[in-house]
Amino acid sequence: MSTSAPCVLVIDDEAQIRKFLDIGLRAEGYEVLLATNATEGLALAATRSPDLVILDLGLPDREGHEVLAELRQWTQVPVVMLSVRDAEAEKVKALDAGANDYVTKPFGIQELMARLRVMLRSRPGEPEAPQRYDDGELAIDLARREVTLGGEPLALTRKEYAVLAMLLRHAGRVVTQQQLLRDIWGATHTHDSHYLRIVIGKLRQKLGDDPTAPRWLKTEAGVGYRFLSGA
Known part of the structure; x- marks a missing residue:
């Protein structure tokens, strides 16, 4: 090869x-x-x-x-x-x-x-999960647990940050609703998709991200969500 x-x-x-x-x-x-x-x-x-x-x-x-x-x-x-x-x-x-x-x-x-x-980009031998994202507008530093938008700190709840961080760790890939609910809310909440919809909605509000033309958070209808990293 x-x-x-x-x-x-x-x-x-x-x-x-x-x-x-x-x-x-x-x-x-x-x-x-x-x-x-x-x-x-x-x-x-x-x-x-x-x-x-x-x-x-x-x-x-x-x-x-x-x-x-x-x-x-x-x-x-x-x-x-x-x-x-x-x-x-x-x-x-x-x-x-x-x-x-x-x-x-x-x-x-x-x-x-x-x-x-x-x-x-995430082939074996390369770091699979990015620890930092910065496109000039949105900056996420997972090591410091900091999120800024337009240079200003963005106040997120624990669940909002956890969802954003998990999507970033799998940037460009679909993360299913079940995966998000299992990892963030726990195994007994894998069918409580309304919790996730509320958090995603709040995140989009705070980010100013239009769901019909997303810059960062894309919905894969009925399946899950994808963090768009500019690929």
């Missing part, structure tokens, strides 16, 4: 999708491995150690969920699930099972590339 270019493994049985991704990824400078089914994909993942896997949910020999589960037994390589299925339950199942992202077909190649760049 090339040491200069990240390697992306595409596991998809649709020839058009494979060709589309192969052309798009190579144009961005990636090395590309292609597999038409789960068996081929798992073999390539084991022998070529890709930096990222794009995995179709509906494969001819095995379900994408099964492939993800097998991968997660021995590797933490970033995995993007690809599917025509846009049901909330499918997305939540994939993300909770260890997928790093979920993209619904049809999709735009530039949006996909942006998501890949975010995940590849």
Whole structure:
């Protein structure tokens, strides 16, 4: 595998999708491995150690969920699930099972590339969770537990800060409602999504972040939230 270019493994049985991704990824400078089914994909993942896997949910020999589960037994390589299925339950199942992202077909190649760049920044050996964020307007310092907006300290409640900090630690990736509720409110509150909606609403108010055109906090409808880090 090339040491200069990240390697992306595409596991998809649709020839058009494979060709589309192969052309798009190579144009961005990636090395590309292609597999038409789960068996081929798992073999390539084991022998070529890709930096990222794009995995179709509906494969001819095995379900994408099964492939993800097998991968997660021995590797933490970033995995993007690809599917025509846009049901909330499918997305939540994939993300909770260890997928790093979920993209619904049809999709735009530039949006996909942006998501890949975010995940590849957190490859093994690099610090996965940023401790500080500063885009010139919003600054978050997790070590000091400080948040400023436009240079002025932002007063946040403990829950507001905890949600913002958790989203930042997973910047660019979807964090499910269940993950946020479990980690911040506790295991008995995983269905109390109204708590989370209230806190996200208050955070957006304080940040002046428009939910219809978010700068920092993006809602993934019915699934969870993503901190936009400018990828």
